[in-house]
Structure formats: structure tokens, C-alpha cells
Amino acid sequence: MSIAPIERQKSDSIPIAETSRDGLQESAPAPQKRKRKRRSTSHLKFVPETLDERERIKLEAERYAETLDKTKPFTRVELEKWGRDVLDTLDLPEKFLGFTSVLIGNFFWKRQFLSIPFERRMLLLPHCLKHAEGCPAEYDEFGLDCEKCGACSIADYKVRAEQLGYKVLVAEGSPIVLKIIVGGYIDGILGVACLNVLEKAIDKVLIAGVPSYAVPLHSGDCKNTTLDESWVWDVLEEYEPLPEPETTSYLPLMRSANRIFDDDFDRLLPRVRSKNDDEKPSPLALTESIAYDWLANGGKRFRPFITLAAYDAVTGANGLNGGLNSEQLAFPDSVLRVAMSIEAFHKASLVHDDIEDDDMYRYGRQTLHRQYDIGTAINVGDHLIGLGYRLLNSARTDLGADVACDVLDRMAAAHVKLCDGQGAEMAWQSQTTADLSPLDALQIYALKTAPAFEAALYAGLRMAGDTSNYDEMIPAFCRHLGVGFQILNDLKDWQGDENNKLISGQDAVSMRPTILLALAFQAADDRQKQALSEIMQQENDDQSRIERLRQIFLDTEVFDKADALVEKSRIRSEALADEVEPEELRQLLYFLIDTVLAPETNQRDDEEPSLPLVPLTINPQ
Ligand code: SF4
Numbered sequence: 289m290s291i292a293p294i295e296r297q298k299s300d301s302i303p304i305a306e307t308s309r310d311g312l313q314e315s316a317p318a319p320q321k322r323k324r325k326r327r328s329t330s331h332l333k334f335v336p337e338t339l340d341e342r343e344r345i346k347l348e349a350e351r352y353a354e355t356l357d358k359t360k361p362f363t364r365v366e367l368e369k370w371g372r373d374v375l376d377t378l379d380l381p382e383k384f385l386g387f388t389s390v391l392i393g394n395f396f397w398k399r400q401f402l403s404i405p406f407e408r409r410m411l412l413l414p415h416c417l418k419h420a421e422g423c424p425a426e427y428d429e430f431g432l433d434c435e436k437c438g439a440c441s442i443a444d445y446k447v448r449a450e451q452l453g454y455k456v457l458v459a460e461g462s463p464i465v466l467k468i469i470v471g472g473y474i475d476g477i478l479g480v481a482c483l484n485v486l487e488k489a490i491d492k493v494l495i496a497g498v499p500s501y502a503v504p505l506h507s508g509d510c511k512n513t514t515l516d517e518s519w520v521w522d523v524l525e526e527y528e529p530l531p532e533p534e535t536t537s538y539l540p541l542m543r544s545a546n547r548i549f550d551d552d553f554d555r556l557l558p559r560v561r562s563k564n565d566d567e568k569p570s571p572l573a574l575t576e577s578i579a580y581d582w583l584a585n586g587g588k589r590f591r592p593f594i595t596l597a598a599y600d601a602v603t604g605a606n607g608l609n610g611g612l613n614s615e616q617l618a619f620p621d622s623v624l625r626v627a628m629s630i631e632a633f634h635k636a637s638l639v640h641d642d643i644e645d646d647d648m649y650r651y652g653r654q655t656l657h658r659q660y661d662i663g664t665a666i667n668v669g670d671h672l673i674g675l676g677y678r679l680l681n682s683a684r685t686d687l688g689a690d691v692a693c694d695v696l697d698r699m700a701a702a703h704v705k706l707c708d709g710q711g712a713e714m715a716w717q718s719q720t721t722a723d724l725s726p727l728d729a730l731q732i733y734a735l736k737t738a739p740a741f742e743a744a745l746y747a748g749l750r751m752a753g754d755t756s757n758y759d760e761m762i763p764a765f766c767r768h769l770g771v772g773f774q775i776l777n778d779l780k781d782w783q784g785d786e787n788n789k790l791i792s793g794q795d796a797v798s799m800r801p802t803i804l805l806a807l808a809f810q811a812a813d814d815r816q817k818q819a820l821s822e823i824m825q826q827e828n829d830d831q832s833r834i835e836r837l838r839q840i841f842l843d844t845e846v847f848d849k850a851d852a853l854v855e856k857s858r859i860r861s862e863a864l865a866d867e868v869e870p871e872e873l874r875q876l877l878y879f880l881i882d883t884v885l886a887p888e889t890n891q892r893d894d895e896e897p898s899l900p901l902v903p904l905t906i907n908p909q
Pocket of ligand 1: 418419424425434437441442
């Protein structure tokens with residue numbers, strides 16, 4: 289077996305892309321509305337104390353998983369229900385729900401995980417398995433660089449897994465793993481982690497259709513932890529090919545969207561003035577060079593994914609149903625160029641938005657106007673808009689003028705709405721009055737976020753054919769999705785965000801017209817209103833402003849109200865999805881809902897460590 293270690297060197301060779309599921313078949317019973325509420329789940333994450341009890345649950349989880357329909361990846365809600373079924377059968381308490389759910393997930397995916405060749409698998413180990421006092425290993429951008437001293441089991445797993453061909457990481461955090469998966473380097477994960485980490489991985493990895501097998505740590509103490517070692521060895525060395533994939537997956541489509549900005553980039557959008565290895569471009573080539581770099585790097589490529597997945601859903605669903613090996617999933621260049629144009633328009637808007645809001649970071653690096661200057665950034669944003677038009681036009685011959693013009697019209701409408709929303713936000717920020725109603729805030733959200741989703745979804749469907757059946761659904765669905773997404777972002781602002789280097793409460797400090805602020809004004813008494821006005825007019829001592837604002841938000845229950853609004857967005861978008869045909873498109877809409885409106889359980893009180901997004905180089909051998 290060849291050894292395929294991770295090369296511990298810095299590189300940009302894996303482009304950033306991620307995401308993360310379910311759907312409903314024609315023959316399946318009518319979908320049920322899913323009631324989700326963000327809540328602490330720590331009371332559900334106990335691990336049984338005895339091996340006997342853990343084995344008992346494992347046995348029942350395996351038996352239960354045999355009865356499941358495996359044609360589609362499961363949702364978090366389905367998994368939770370299955371976990372409760374197993375606990376009921378065994379007459380065990382709810383506190384083992386997380387543990388039980390992980391084991392059911394394992395047996396749902398086990399056959400497909402075992403069918404992945406070793407060299408296409410990743411072994412993900414937690415650094416807390418190390419010998420806490422004596423470990424000589426150091427941390428680097430990949431996590432813990434184990435020196436294989438033999439003092440803990442990490443070395444045993446690592447040596448054997450690398451002999452077999454696995455990529456091995458001693459790290460935590462699904463973003464880094466998802467980047468590697470979407471980059472096309474691995475197809476499945478064998479992971480050891482505590483239940484806190486595994487809970488997050490369910491939304492990011494399993495629901496996207498990535499075959500995985502997880503061995504839970506016995507505790508989440510983050511120090512000298514233990515596990516049932518035999519459970520790792522049960523699967524580490526096993527390989528059993530399957531004649532064909534059992535479960536649909538969005539991974540091939542995510543990879544296709546990723547390749548647009550990687551392997552296919554220069555072919556789809558040839559450079560005119562610059563070269564892609566220009567270290568110091570000439571003044572004539574500078575703008576193009578920065579714009580291409582900005583377009584090719586960074587971001588989740590979520591909008592191009594929507595376009596490709598929508599096109600795929602109504603043209604035979606080869607991407608969705610083809611299995612993880614559908615590497616050569618072929619889209620016409622015209623479709624790829626339109627998907628790329630959506631990203632160009634989106635990135636242009638972000639460059640300008642960052643200037644207007646004077647944001648410091650984007651995609652983990654400095655914003656363009658901070659890296660260069662405002663004039664350069666405005667010009668690069670304009671250049672990206674031009675690239676978007678050029679890409680759209682270059683697809684015209686293939687698509688036909690009618691289709692190209694319809695897509696262009698939707699893109700133009702998105703652009704105008706986005707500017708209206710951004711303008712409304714800035715106008716409100718420049719006022720010193722507090723007359724922002726929740727409806728105002730939601731309208732701003734609908735204008736700022738929904739149009740890009742709408743343009744992406746419409747473009748994919750229109751390029752495939754007539755969209756008259758979807759004319760009402762598309763804008764309504766995207767509006768609910770966009771509004772819910774923006775509210776979740778507001779809630780996230782109160783946690784900070786390691787990946788984008790956000791500081792907790794940053795939006796509040798800059799007094800963006802968030803729904804949280806609007807709800808607080810609506811519910812505040814006179815004293816609280818007075819305090820809110822004072823906070824808005826202060827210009828220094830940001831931390832005390834944030835803490836005062838947080839207290840008012842808590843007192844006026846705006847976090848709970850915002851949660852309820854996200855839930856409403858979810859229910860409404862699900863109701864629209866339920867009416868859609870064909871089944872593959874409905875499945876995509878549900879996947880978007882689950883991805884964009886993923887309930888981040890334990891959101892505000894969780895302090896699980898995770899690695900920041902970093903560039904990786906993986907030996908592809
Ligand atoms: S085997 Fe590796 S991780 Fe474990 S103590 Fe030694 S160097 Fe540290």
C-alpha cells in the first residue's frame with residue numbers, strides 16, 4: 289500500500305469551498321413540518337459508563353439502521369427521532385441520545401464508508417487523546433504534529449492508517465475537513481471525537497452525503513480522554529466494495545462548483561492582460577490580476593453550487609445520483625460560465641460592501657480596500673461586474689439569446705435590489721433616530737440577501753428549460769431563505785466568528801439595522817429606549833456598549849424572538865418546497881434549507897475549540 293501523508297507545508301492548493309441533504313421521494317409519506325428550536329443540548333450528550341451498556345446500544349443501533357431507507361442522506365431531525373426510537377426500545381434515558389444517534393449514523397453509512405478505498409479516506413483524531421503532560425508534539429496549522437513517541441494511542445492509529453493510505457489529521461473542526469473533501473482529496477471520514485464535536489459534524493458532513501464513521505470519546509473534557517479502541521480497529525483496516533452507491537450525495541456537485549474556480553478557471557475565463565503567476569503585475573495588468581485572484585480564491589461557492597445543482601435536478605440528476613466517483617460530471621461550459629458569473633457579481637458586491645461598512649476581514653484575509661486602498665477596491669469591484677457580464681454573454685451562443693437575456697434580467701434585478709437594500713441600511717445608519725421597525729429590518733434583509741439566491745436558482749432552472757412552473761416559488765422561497773439566513777447571521781454576531789475574525793457584537797457596535805435592534809426597540813420600555821439611544825450615540829468604549837446592549841437584548845428577549853423568526857422562515861420555505869416537482873428539485877430545496885438555516889445548537893454558550901480555516905496541501909497520491 290502506498291503511504292499518502294499530509295504534507296505539512298503552506299499552500300493555497302486546496303481552494304476554499306464548503307457546505308453541507310435530504311429530500312423526500314414521491315413514494316415517501318408526505319413530509320412533516322420540522323420543529324426545531326435552538327437550545328442547549330448538553331443534557332443529551334452523556335456516554336454510558338460501562339462497555340457493556342455501550343455495546344448494547346451499538347448492537348441495537350446496527351439492527352435499527354438495517355431497517356432504514358438509505359437512498360438519501362438523513363437530516364438531523366430524522367437522526368434524532370431514530371435515536372429516540374432506539375432508546376425507547378432499550379428503555380434507556382434521553383441523556384444518551386447524542387451517543388445513540390452517532391452510532392445509528394455510523395451504521396447508516398458503514399457499508400458505504402467501507403467501500404471507499406483506504407487512500408480516499410481520512411482518519412481524524414482529536415488532540416485531547418494525547419498524553420497531556422509528556423507529549424513532545426507541537427501544533428501547526430494542521431493541528432497536532434504527532435512525533436509518534438508511543439505514549440498515547442494516536443501514534444498507533446496514525447502509523448497504521450498511513451501505512452494503509454489514509455490521510456491523517458490530529459485536529460478538530462469540520463471546516464478544515466470539509467475543504468479537503470470538497471477539494472476532491474478524500475471521500476469519507478473515520479473520526480474520533482467528543483459528542484460536542486460530532487454534533488456539529490452532523491450538519492456539516494453527514495447531511496451533505498459524506499460517508500463517515502465516528503467513534504465517540506468517553507468524555508468531552510478535552511484532556512487525557514479515552515475511547516473504545518476496538519471500535520476504531522473494527523473499521524480502520526476493513527475494505528468491502530459495493531456494486532453501486534446506496535445514498536445520493538451533493539458532494540459531486542459541490543466539487544463541480546469548486547472546480548470552476550480551480551482546474552477550469554483559466555479555460556472558462558482567459559486572462560487578457562495578466563498572467564496567473566504574476567508576482568508583480570504591471571500597472572496595466574494590476575486590476576485584472578487582483579480581480580481574478582479575488583474571484584478564484586475564498587468563499588464557499590455556494591451560489592454557483594445552487595446554479596449547478598438546480599440545473600442538474602431538472603436535467604436527469606446525474607450529479608445527485610451518480611455517486612462519489614462521478615468525478616467527471618460534465619456540465620456545458622455555458623452553464624459553468626453562468627455559475628461563475630453569479631460568483632463574480634456576488635464578489636463585486638462584497639468588495640463594495642466591505643468599503644461601505646469598512647469591514648476589516650473577508651475570507652480570513654484583509655478586505656481589498658484595507659490591503660490596497662479604497663480607489664483600487666472600487667475599481668476591482670467594477671471590474672468584477674464587467675467580468676460577470678462578459679461571462680454571461682460568452683454563454684449566449686450556446687444557451688440562446690432568450691435564455692441568456694432572461695438570466696441577465698434576473699441578475700440585473702438582483703443587483704438593483706441589493707443596492708436598494710444596502711442603501712437603506714446605510715441611510716438608517718446615518719440617522720441618529722431609532723425609528724427602525726422589525727418590518728423595516730426584514731425588508732432590508734430580503735433586499736440584501738435573497739436576490740443572489742434567487743438569481744442563482746433561477747439561472748440553473750432557466751438554462752435547463754421553461755421556468756413558468758417555478759415563477760412564484762423561486763422569489764418567495766429565496767426570500768424566506770435569505771431572511772432566515774440573515775437573522776442567523778445576526779445571532780452569530782453575538783458569538784464572534786473565528787474564521788472571519790469577527791468580534792462578538794461587531795454589527796451592534798457599528799449600529800447596523802439588525803432585526804435584533806429593531807425587536808429591542810419594539811419591546812423596550814422608556815428606560816430601555818433611553819439606554820438604547822445613549823448606546824447608539826456613544827462612539828467609544830465599545831466593549832461596555834456591547835455588554836449594555838447584550839443585557840437589553842436579553843431583557844427584551846430578542847434572541848428568542850429572532851430564533852422564532854428563523855423557525856418561521858424555515859417552515860414557510862419548507863411549505864413552498866413541498867409543492868415542487870420533480871422530486872430531485874424538491875430534494876435540493878430541502879438541502880438548501882437545511883444548509884442555510886442549519887440550527888446551531890448550543891450556539892451562544894458553546895466554547896468548543898476548532899481550527900481556523902487554513903490552506904492545506906494534501907499529497908494526492
Ligand atoms: S504519540 Fe504523538 S500525540 Fe501521543 S504523546 Fe506521543 S507525540 Fe504526543
